[in-house]
Structure formats: C-alpha cells, structure tokens
Amino acid sequence: MRLNGFRYGVLTTYEETWFIKRTTQHTNDLVVSPTISSSGTGPTLLQCYLWFIRQAHDDEWTLDTPTDEEKDGLLERDDHQGDRRGTEDHGSTIDVILHNQRRVFPKTRSRTRTGNVSRETVVALDNLELISRDDESAQTYKASWKDRDVVLKKCDIWNQQPVVEELEHEARVYQVLQKLQGYNIPKLNIFGIADGMEMVLVTDFIGVDISHERLDYSDKKKIREALSAIHSLGVLHGDIRPQNILVKREGPVRRFFFIDFGLSMFTTDKEKLQQEADILGLRLSW
Structure with missing residues (x-):
C-alpha cells in the first residue's frame, strides 16, 4: 500500500484477518483493524468484508502512486529500521x-x-x-x-x-x-x-555424528569444552546423545559441534548444568 498508492487493504491468514486503511492521502500512516476471526459471529468475517468494500467505494480518491525515487526512499528507510531492530530483536524472522x-x-x-x-x-x-x-x-x-x-x-x-x-x-x-x-x-x-x-x-552441514567414531582423550576433551562453552552462555542442551554431536575433519584435526537445540532450556542453574555435563561424561565412555 505504501508503494502502490492504494488506500485500502486486507491481510489474512487461514484463521485471522485484518483490514487496513491509509489515513490520509500523501501520507504513509496505516490504521489496522482488530483481529477478525474466521469463526467470529459479531460481526462475521463476511459482514466485515461487505462493510469494508462499501467504505472503500464511498471514500474514493485519486491514486497517488509514488515515483521510483519515493519508492527507493521508502525501501531504504525500511532497511535502515530493520538494521536497527536487528541489534535489538532476537526473536523475529x-x-x-x-x-x-x-x-x-x-x-x-x-x-x-x-x-x-x-x-x-x-x-x-x-x-x-x-x-x-x-x-x-x-x-x-x-x-x-x-x-x-x-x-x-x-x-x-x-x-x-x-x-x-x-x-x-x-x-x-x-x-x-x-x-x-x-x-x-x-x-x-x-x-x-x-x-x-x-x-x-x-x-x-558439519559431517557425521560420533556414534560410530573412535574417540581418544583429546576428542573427549574438545567435546566437553564445547558443551562448557554452551553452558557458559546460559543454555542447557537438553538432549545429550551421540547423534547430536557431530565431527568435522580439517586435515588431521577433528572439531566437534552440538546440534538440535529444540529441547534446550535457558538457565544459569549450576546444578542442572553440571548434571548435563555429568551425563555427557558418562555417554562419552560408550
């Protein structure tokens, strides 16, 4: 809507819908409706669509499509804002x-x-x-x-x-x-x-897991140090097993990587972290 000059728009998923309106001509401020559920009844989604279509029909304006220079400016501004958010927001995609x-x-x-x-x-x-x-x-x-x-x-x-x-x-x-x-x-x-x-x-992609590898003392030390580095940043892996430890060969040197953090936890509980380190020690004896 910002780039094509239109005033009314709809954003929808399978379950939820939002109706969007640009506030005044020659501005980029957008007003977004409350979330409308596909199963809602007061009003229904169809009633909302009908009302929105009538609003757009009765509130027509001349399309003010931005120039190429204005579009580039909008995109550069968005990129700049995205760069700033990148240092603050670690949960977005x-x-x-x-x-x-x-x-x-x-x-x-x-x-x-x-x-x-x-x-x-x-x-x-x-x-x-x-x-x-x-x-x-x-x-x-x-x-x-x-x-x-x-x-x-x-x-x-x-x-x-x-x-x-x-x-x-x-x-x-x-x-x-x-x-x-x-x-x-x-x-x-x-x-x-x-x-x-x-x-x-x-x-x-790192390589194969350690389930069929012969590990010497140096290898096991590297694996323990890798888990210790993860623990030092407040992460408990939560699923320690050979399939989640990979080996990467760089000439005669072998490096080890932990993967699969879907079951991990954020914690600074030293007892829990030590318990996981002990589990790793037991399983490295396989």
Missing part, C-alpha cells in the same frame, strides 16, 4: 523463498530481523537429500546453497504447530549462542517462513 529440489527460484527481497542471519536474497536450495522425516518433528534434508552443503529443517506452519514452536525456540538459541556459531555449533544461515506455508531453518 525473515521471509525466504523455498521450493522442491533442483528448482531455480525467482529472486525475492528479504530483510533480516536477527543479528546473525544472512541478509541476502535467497535464490535456491538445491540437491535436497532426505535425512529424516517424522510427523512429530521437522523434516530434515541435506542440501546445497551458495556452493556449500547445508542442513534444512522444515515443517508445516498450519499442521505442525508444536514443531513450529520448537524451530522458533531453536533459532532463538542460535542467536543466544551467536559467538559459538562455526566453532561449537553450526552457523545459522536462514530462519523464516517459506511461501507462507513452511517454517524453515538452514544451518551449515
């Missing part, structure tokens, strides 16, 4: 485009609201290979993105609400552990809504 494997996608303008998420146009996720699929958890794929391997987690935002909340929580954990990304945990590349249908979370 970006919009991304994602489809099935080996398809090249149209470019889309996307803005980050989180400090460490890539602030770029998403062009393609290619070569999707299924890792795991479960109705009670996110579907997980290995994929290619920008000439490197990544891991994609995704779920249906309408039919897998508990999984959506788990992915949102995991993204928040990645933000809290931002300085550990690429060292003790994978780097978070993308988090957001794809096509208005799926929640997606994309991290760097």
Whole structure:
C-alpha cells in the first residue's frame, strides 16, 4: 500500500484477518483493524468484508502512486529500521523463498530481523537429500546453497504447530549462542517462513555424528569444552546423545559441534548444568 498508492487493504491468514486503511492521502500512516476471526459471529468475517468494500467505494480518491525515487526512499528507510531492530530483536524472522529440489527460484527481497542471519536474497536450495522425516518433528534434508552443503529443517506452519514452536525456540538459541556459531555449533544461515506455508531453518552441514567414531582423550576433551562453552552462555542442551554431536575433519584435526537445540532450556542453574555435563561424561565412555 505504501508503494502502490492504494488506500485500502486486507491481510489474512487461514484463521485471522485484518483490514487496513491509509489515513490520509500523501501520507504513509496505516490504521489496522482488530483481529477478525474466521469463526467470529459479531460481526462475521463476511459482514466485515461487505462493510469494508462499501467504505472503500464511498471514500474514493485519486491514486497517488509514488515515483521510483519515493519508492527507493521508502525501501531504504525500511532497511535502515530493520538494521536497527536487528541489534535489538532476537526473536523475529525473515521471509525466504523455498521450493522442491533442483528448482531455480525467482529472486525475492528479504530483510533480516536477527543479528546473525544472512541478509541476502535467497535464490535456491538445491540437491535436497532426505535425512529424516517424522510427523512429530521437522523434516530434515541435506542440501546445497551458495556452493556449500547445508542442513534444512522444515515443517508445516498450519499442521505442525508444536514443531513450529520448537524451530522458533531453536533459532532463538542460535542467536543466544551467536559467538559459538562455526566453532561449537553450526552457523545459522536462514530462519523464516517459506511461501507462507513452511517454517524453515538452514544451518551449515558439519559431517557425521560420533556414534560410530573412535574417540581418544583429546576428542573427549574438545567435546566437553564445547558443551562448557554452551553452558557458559546460559543454555542447557537438553538432549545429550551421540547423534547430536557431530565431527568435522580439517586435515588431521577433528572439531566437534552440538546440534538440535529444540529441547534446550535457558538457565544459569549450576546444578542442572553440571548434571548435563555429568551425563555427557558418562555417554562419552560408550
């Protein structure tokens, strides 16, 4: 509405609808209605639509489409505001485009609201290979993105609400552990809504888990240090097992990464953190 000069608009999901009006001509202030539920009866959604259409019909004005320079100014202002919010808001998301494997996608303008998420146009996720699929958890794929391997987690935002909340929580954990990304945990590349249908979370692909690895004393020390770094930032992993610890080989050197923070907790309780460290110690003896 800001970019095309129109005065009235509707924003709707499957369950909720909002009616939007630009207050006066030549301004960008918007008035948004209360949330109208699809099951509401006082008034019904259809009655609201009829009333809104009549308002728009009786309150016509000449379309004042902004010039290209004005549009660029609006977008630059939005980007600047998004950059400022990026240092403050660690719980928001970006919009991304994602489809099935080996398809090249149209470019889309996307803005980050989180400090460490890539602030770029998403062009393609290619070569999707299924890792795991479960109705009670996110579907997980290995994929290619920008000439490197990544891991994609995704779920249906309408039919897998508990999984959506788990992915949102995991993204928040990645933000809290931002300085550990690429060292003790994978780097978070993308988090957001794809096509208005799926929640997606994309991290760097690290390698295999340690369940079939022979670990020496140095390896176990590195793993303990990685968990200690996570604990120092107030995060309890909550699901310590070999499948959630990955090994990355860099020549003769092996580095270890923790993954899957959907069940984690934010805590500074030293007793709980020590209990988890003790669990790790026991399981490293496998």
